[in-house]
Amino acid sequence: MTLPPRWIKLYRDFQAQGDRLAPVVLAMIFGQVCVIAITGSYATLTRDISRAYTQTKPASGILDIGAVDNALVDRVRAMEDVKDAEALTIIHTRTRKPNGSFGRGLLFVSRSPENQRIGRQQVEQTFPVDGPSVRLERRSVAVAETEIGGSVTFDLPDIGFTDLAVAGTVFDPALAPADQEQAIYAYMDTDTWFALGGGPLEMLEVRVAGDVTDQQHVDTTLTRVAQQLRETGSTVHLVRIPQAETHPHQNQMTTVLMFFLGFGTIAFLLSAFLISVSIEGLMVQQIRQIGVMKAIGARASQIRMLYLIGVALLGLAALVVALPVGQQIGALLSKVVSSLLNFDLTTTTPPVSLLIFWITTGMAVPVLFALRPLTRAANLPVIAAINDQGINAPRPLPKFIARLTGSGVGRLAVDGLNRNVARSLLIIGLLASAGAVTLTARNVSASFETSITIAAEERKHDLDVRLTVPVDRAAALKIARELGAELRDLPLVLEAAPARDDGLAVVRTYPDGGHGALTVLALENFASLAHLVPLVGHLDAGPMTGIILNQSAHRLLGNPVVGDEVSLSLDGKLLLLPLTAVVREYMSPARAYVAAADLKDQVGFEGTNSLRFVAPGGNHYLTDIEMRLELLGSGVKSTFDENQMAEAVSGHINIFIVILTSLGIMIAVVGFAGLTAAQGISVTERRREFGVIRAIGARRGQILSMLLCEGLSYWFVALVLAVLLSMPLSLLIDGLIGRMTFGMPLPFTLDGLAFLLWAGVSLAGTLLASTPPGIAAVRASVTTSLAHQ
């Protein structure tokens, strides 16, 4: 069986146009690869992050009760809507690394960590050890700078620094990755804990019955449990309820993937738009033949269908490459992200529905974009089509441009631009959007860097020593004086929650205490805040009044206005103060500043538990501090130095910077592929015309320089547009990411170096895309150029 002649024609014509179609198909492949890789890994990652998190049977909430015994656990288990309950203690403490430096540690103590009913971990490796031991979360081993069978040193409350053997690793996908948080997660059973002299377990993990993903249901159940416990005489200090059944970094990941999806779609649409323009170029060559086919009986619908199927087949051809490549890249992306976020993938095979989606969009989108030029060509009246000469005159230039450009090579270049406005716009659009995205990526990265710099400058202290028990301020000052250390501040730092009518303190936070917490800092005076930028209200000198919130806290508390009473719950006690001002604090969790006197009056807490030193060059007097604190009946709970502060921030931020930059590169690649294709088509289409120009005396060099002129005009216009576009885009993304991470836009920053780099790279790219087709066009002899159809 042979192919019907019209299909033979389509096949041969496509074959003959191979050099023009190849870059188009390449651009299609690239667009499809972007979409396939991103949607594929989106599907894989969102499915597996939930699966990994859900599989641990995470606590719906954790109640901080102070002392939990078996009877209490049993009682809670029997309560309405409670599926299960289990006692544990989460100790936030510091650790000492082998090199003597301090780190952050989270010790989870429960009856039997290997057999958790709630918050299950998977045991991964086991090593026989003697003495008190813990298992480490698999990603904490590197943070602790130790190994399995080695040891970690935890500062245990009322016990002191204790060497604990590392008896193995577990995988706990419910926690934010240890390396991103710069924390050591360790798990200890109660036998070990009691043998070391530890007190009773303090917290109660509760998993609700019914729909665990229903936040409202989870919230009401847990507050009801808390109230019932309170009625029976227990003190509930704090109720921690994380986002229902959601991994702590799931939103971060979704946002990142959404960015990917957005940019992937842009890349795909750019490539589809390129198809539209290329098909238009192709149809120009076919108009006369279409006229002939119609004369001998072809219907316009037949012609349209013929070429539409042709385009769909091009899409299919691109898919043949794009499917496996896109899937591989998607799988790679999934692996990178899942390992960044510490969860395992079940499979990277896409669901069938996605496969169908890829194949249909891969074919349908090019068809949709080719529809207009195809329909136009197919509907042209027969006689007009048969008489088509192939040269369509450029539309007349506006007079002033014509006068400006004269009649030389410059004029020809402008005519070239003017001839096919759609194609010129496409080329400029491709370059401009690639530039805009790249510049935006760099600008946003620069904004991050600016905000980190501002945050570092505004911090004003280099070392924060947190105490286990508050000490008298005068005593703390005395220690500093004796050591010759400069104390910048000595606040009392407390964990707080928005106050509720029922008096419970409920916070939306994860077991690690981060991610959504609200901290109150009680200060002697506001002088140490004077350098902060107020967003709302004033920071008046003089006696300290009311409460000052940073923007994160302001948002967390429902954006109160100045003068509004802000009520906070501190360990079950109410703090009520009018809002004085909102200050800007980049890279900072939610914080509220109050006068120490007010805190003492209303809640009764006093003293300081956070010594903030100006200590350039390290923390050499830590041991001295420690000894003196012990005399005061306190101790060091944790230390946080410059490096740790920087690392904790960059752990969350670098991922954005890397992703934004790679998105910029991705769009730039599509941009240049498109540019090459569009320039190739535009030049081939004009070969005949070049022949005419040369026949009347133009030299090859003149035509080549005309083409280069044209390329340079594209480059220049695109560069200007890219800069103009990148500004609102940078502002937008600065706003989105900033608001998501710490409640206000990132400080808008332009990256001048990136601009220079892009200007250079895009110039090189434009010349590279324009020169080869230009040389090919002028190398042909005049007669072959003239004969060119």
Next chain:
Amino acid sequence: MPPKSVWRLSAQNLSRVYQCGSGRVKALDDVSLDINKGEFIAVTGRSGSGKTTLINMLAGLDRASEGTIQTADGTKINKLDEEELARWRGRNVGIVFQFYQLLPSLTVLENTLLPMDLCGVHPKVGRRDHAMSLLNDLGINEHASKLPRDLSGGQQQRAAIARALVNDPDVVFADEPTGNLDSTTAMAVMELFAAQAAKGKAVIMVTHDLDLAPYFSRIITLGDGRIVAEKAKAA
């Protein structure tokens, strides 16, 4: 249904006005004409007299500004929409152009098969044989698998005629089909057309060449878009 009447194409009061730039050109002015089975009609006249315009109207390639074109079974072809018109052309009309207009990427055989493929008039299995026998009749069967660019002008015109005849149309239009051919080749092509007319097809040909006059059963002369003379050969 009336019994299928004898084939005939009649044009009444055809006019065609071109809008060009600011002016209007009346390329065809109130032309009426009947074309019957077996006629071999020549349309002559000076350049610009409206010959091409007339046969484009009659072949359904272009639309008249005024007037009607009707077949014996009552089809008013100027009332058909574009799709119906294309189908009508494909099934009822053969067209031969001055510059052959073969599709360059298809072989002679494939070009000949194309109208059948487009209109589906012939059962699929017989198409190849049908086209080959036609090419055989026209004496170019040995060039069937060549591309048009490898053929001489006369061979290309024969291929174009094969393409025009392959759907067995009632009428064949040819716009200066011999204009590009040397006189010997032109004579041979004329013989082919005459043979078609003898078989009962109507053939309408635009020509300048008065040497060809003996072939025609009727000669229509146009001047400024009007029929200025009409001469029928005595039967």
